Amino acid sequence: MADDQKLTTREADFGAWYNELVLKSELADYSPVRGCMVIRPNGYGIWERMQRAMDDMFKETGVQNAYFPLFIPESYLHKEARHVAGFAPELAVVTIGGGKVLEEPLVVRPTSETIIYAMFAKWVQSYRDLPLLINQWCNAVRWEMRTRLFLRTMEFLWQEGHTAHATAEEGEAETRLILGIYRRFMEEWAAMPVVTGRKSESEKFAGALRTYACEGMMQDNKALQAGTSHNLGQNFAKAFDLKFQTEAGGTEFAWNTSWGVSTRMVGGLVMTHGDDIGLRVPPKLAPTELVVVPIYRAEEQRAQVLSVAHQIRSDLSKGASPVRVHVDARENMTPGAKYYDWELRGVPLRLELGPRDLEKAQGILVRRDSREKRPVPLAELSRTATETLAAIQHDMYTTARDRRDAHSYRGPITYARFREIIDGDGGFVYAGWCGTDACEAVIKEETKATIRVLPDPEFQSPDAPRTCVKCGNDATVEAMWAKAY
RNA sequence: CGGGGCGUAGCGUAGCCUGGUAUCGCGCCUGCUUUGGGAGCAGGAGGUCGCCGGUUCAAAUCCGGCCGCCCCGACCA
Numbered sequence: 001m002a003d004d005q006k007l008t009t010r011e012a013d014f015g016a017w018y019n020e021l022v023l024k025s026e027l028a029d030y031s032p033v034r035g036c037m038v039i040r041p042n043g044y045g046i047w048e049r050m051q052r053a054m055d056d057m058f059k060e061t062g063v064q065n066a067y068f069p070l071f072i073p074e075s076y077l078h079k080e081a082r083h084v085a086g087f088a089p090e091l092a093v094v095t096i097g098g099g100k101v102l103e104e105p106l107v108v109r110p111t112s113e114t115i116i117y118a119m120f121a122k123w124v125q126s127y128r129d130l131p132l133l134i135n136q137w138c139n140a141v142r143w144e145m146r147t148r149l150f151l152r153t154m155e156f157l158w159q160e161g162h163t164a165h166a167t168a169e170e171g172e173a174e175t176r177l178i179l180g181i182y183r184r185f186m187e188e189w190a191a192m193p194v195v196t197g198r199k200s201e202s203e204k205f206a207g208a209l210r211t212y213a214c215e216g217m218m219q220d221n222k223a224l225q226a227g228t229s230h231n232l233g234q235n236f237a238k239a240f241d242l243k244f245q246t247e248a249g250g251t252e253f254a255w256n257t258s259w260g261v262s263t264r265m266v267g268g269l270v271m272t273h274g275d276d277i278g279l280r281v282p283p284k285l286a287p288t289e290l291v292v293v294p295i296y297r298a299e300e301q302r303a304q305v306l307s308v309a310h311q312i313r314s315d316l317s318k319g320a321s322p323v324r325v326h327v328d329a330r331e332n333m334t335p336g337a338k339y340y341d342w343e344l345r346g347v348p349l350r351l352e353l354g355p356r357d358l359e360k361a362q363g364i365l366v367r368r369d370s371r372e373k374r375p376v377p378l379a380e381l382s383r384t385a386t387e388t389l390a391a392i393q394h395d396m397y398t399t400a401r402d403r404r405d406a407h408s409y410r411g412p413i414t415y416a417r418f419r420e421i422i423d424g425d426g427g428f429v430y431a432g433w434c435g436t437d438a439c440e441a442v443i444k445e446e447t448k449a450t451i452r453v454l455p456d457p458e459f460q461s462p463d464a465p466r467t468c469v470k471c472g473n474d475a476t477v478e479a480m481w482a483k484a485y
Numbered sequence: 486c487g488g489g490g491c492g493u494a495g496c497g498u499a500g501c502c503u504g505g506u507a508u509c510g511c512g513c514c515u516g517c518u519u520u521g522g523g524a525g526c527a528g529g530a531g532g533u534c535g536c537c538g539g540u541u542c543a544a545a546u547c548c549g550g551c552c553g554c555c556c557c558g559a560c561c562a
Contacts, residue, residue, distance in 0.1 A: 005511085005523065015556080034554075089560065111562090144561070145486080156562070205562095225562065262562050295521050302520095336522035354521055364521085 005340070009276045014220040021270060022149045025279045025345050035147040035154040039263065042345060043150075045287030046266055047157065051137060053189045053284070054159065054261060057181045063133040063161060068115050070139070071106040076114035079239040083113065086206020090142040092154075108141040113207065113232070113258055116162045117240040124254060126245045127166045131174070135161040140262075150267030151224075151485050158262035164242060164254040168233070171255030172210075175231040178259040179212045182227035190265065191282040191396040192216045192272045193404050194226060195428065195480055197453030200440060205258075209233035215452040215480070217404040218271035221426035223452045223482040226268050229259035272400050279346030280368055282396050283389040288326040290316065290385055291347045292363075295335045295354030309353055312363075312381065321386045343368060348392050349385060351376075369396055404428070410461040418469050418481070422447045428482050430455070432465030432475025439470040443481070451479045 007024070008016040022028050027043030039047065055065070074093065077084045092108040095101060109115070120132060137159045147153050161178060165171045179196055186192045194214035204211035208230040215223045236242065237253035246252050273280040283289050292309045296302040306329060313325040326347075328338050335352065342350055352364040357375070365376045365384065369392050376384045407427035421429055433439065433451070444450050453459075454477050465475050 019555090030554085086561090140562085142561070145559090146557095146561095152561070158562070228562070260562065264562055293521095297520060331520095334520050334522085334524055336520085337524085338522090340523050352521070356521070 007276055007278065010219055010274075017274075017276070018267075018271060019149065021274055021279060021344075022267075027266065027270070027279070028149050030149075033154075035144055037149050037153045039157070039266075042287075043266055046269065046281060046285050047263055049285045049287065050185075050189070050261075050265055051159070054181070054185055055135075055137075057185065058135050058159075058161065058178075061133070061177060061181070062131075063135045063163075065136060066134050067136050067138065068109075068112050068119065070109055072109050072112070072115045074105045074107050076118060077107055079114065080207045080236055082235075083207035083239075087111070087142075090144060092141045092143050109138075110140055110142045111258075111260075112136070112138075112140075112160055113162065113236055113256075114240070117164075117236040117242050117256060120162075120164050120254070120256075121240050121242040124164060124242060124244050127247050130164055130166045130244060130254065131170060132164040133161075133174075134163065135159055148267070148485075150270070151264055156262045156264065158260050160258060160260045163257045164237070165257070166244065166246070166252075166254070168255050171233070171257050172231055174257045175210070175212060175229045175259070178257070179214070179227075179229040182214050182229065182259075182261060185261075186214055186216065186226055186265075187397060189282065189284045190269055190272070191284075191393060191400060192226065192268060193397065193401040195453060195455055195459045197455040197459060197480065199228075199453060200451045200479070202437060202440060203451060205230045207232065207235050208258075209235065213453055215428075215482070215484075216268055216272060217407065217428060217482075218268070218485070219274070219403070220271070221407045221482075223428065223484040224264070224268045224271065225452070225484065226265055227259070227261040230257060232256040232258060273396055274346075277340075278344035280396065281346040281348060283348045283393045286346070286348050287324065288347050289324045289389055290326075290349040290351060291342050292325060292327045292351045292353055293335050293338045293342070294327070294329065295352060297355070301355050304358060305353055305355065308358060308378070312351070312353075312378070316382055316385060319382060321382075323382070323385050323389065339366075343371075348389060351381070351385075367392060369399075411463070412465070413469055415469055418443075419447055422449045422481070422483065426483055428452070428480050430461050430465070430478055430480050431469035432467050433477055433479040434468035434471055434473045435476035436471075439468055443470055447483075449481045449483050452482050452484060453480050454478065455480050 007020050010017045026040045028040055029038045031038050087110045091110060094106040139155055139157050141155050144152050144154050163174050183194055183196050186194045194216045196214050199211040199213055210231040212229045213225050214227045216226050218224050234253040234255060236256050242254045243251050244254055292312055294305040294309050296305045309327045313327050316323040316325050348368050350366040357363050362375045362377050364373055366373045409421055409427060410430045413431050418429055421427060440451060460478050465478050468475050
């Protein structure tokens, strides 16, 4: 009986585990439209906290939010050749409006570079108008063939930042600045270790000069691209005539960047931290940090326990370090059933509160990550909860980082060994690359692994690889290879 | 788009081969007893068996067509 309530284990079938977890923990559900999803309150609550954290960080750097339309004239997409070539296969196009065939079809935005830089061109005249730093939170549509909840859906939520700068250096600096913000968000908020670096030419954004990305390792040892930051150079400025007058009086095209993080991050969170019991949400992203489960028999106990529970919620929500508390007062469930329920949903801390505890003025505090239980005097609960939440946040990060490192491979490596790793348990393989498209393509063809990033210095191996893992010629760069989502 | 699987109550399923109007579990409703790791008992509600057509006295079951979804391979946040 209890068996059909359990999740498929990660080891038995990682994909099935993921789907069951997302559905059972009520993060999301399938929609009537193939490839689309409904994000339920549990999932949206996490997304809202992600939004808030990132939004604050963007704004600290001077970025302002705005909103650009969902519909983009089809002709705009065609103004940047590589951009349209990259996105054409996955466009949704509106051809009829109000019952009439439109003169010009409207593309449902797959991303907004074209319309945003067209608008920037109207707004920017002089170097004094730069930099222009804009972000929007919106949905985007890409007609995908194979979809998975959160990881790839035809419509997804994200933020897309778009900036314009006076010099190439400023554009590059902005691209790197945002990549750093993404990294900080993923490490400090999502407790998700990432490797940052540059994308190879074949993997970069359609229309970009350079693409940088954060790559996390999921528990099946596959890579998940969790955020990208593009240096667009002057490609779009030239396509949309985004020019400005320089201080010296000349005219120059602006330098653009764009960068985005999507609801895919929620899927990354699940695959980074989930276990066979359910979800584990890092405290800083958890809509509820602590759930109080009241235990009682007699009616007078019920009133007493609930009264203390609500007092706890009220007390913890105040003060210098407020804790987000929920009291689970459902009458039709036993305490044990509630424990399973909240563990499935990933709430970081649980306080079990019964008559025996009240006698001792304590509660039983249970960590979701380690499932460790211990009695805590109610008088110290506020401090203990805050400290424990911080410890959970910290431990979740180090646990994820340690397992990432345990499945990362560095040092001299043969192609045979490379294939053995990729075909076996998988992981991140750091290896030399000659820099040619040919070797990259052959490796992808033969192993399904791709270059996730050319790692930034802090992620490079102490001893730079000397030769290309495929052709044996001199390596021009170190590449991090993995199978990816 | 190729390969595989599946559509039966809100969810998960049995029945299909060998036609006779649907099984079981979870959930839901009512009542009582319960409540420290997935409560028990009793009663109850809930179904155009994905859709269309055919065969037949009779179709969830056999035949044909269609639709949808999920999973696995080529593109991608």
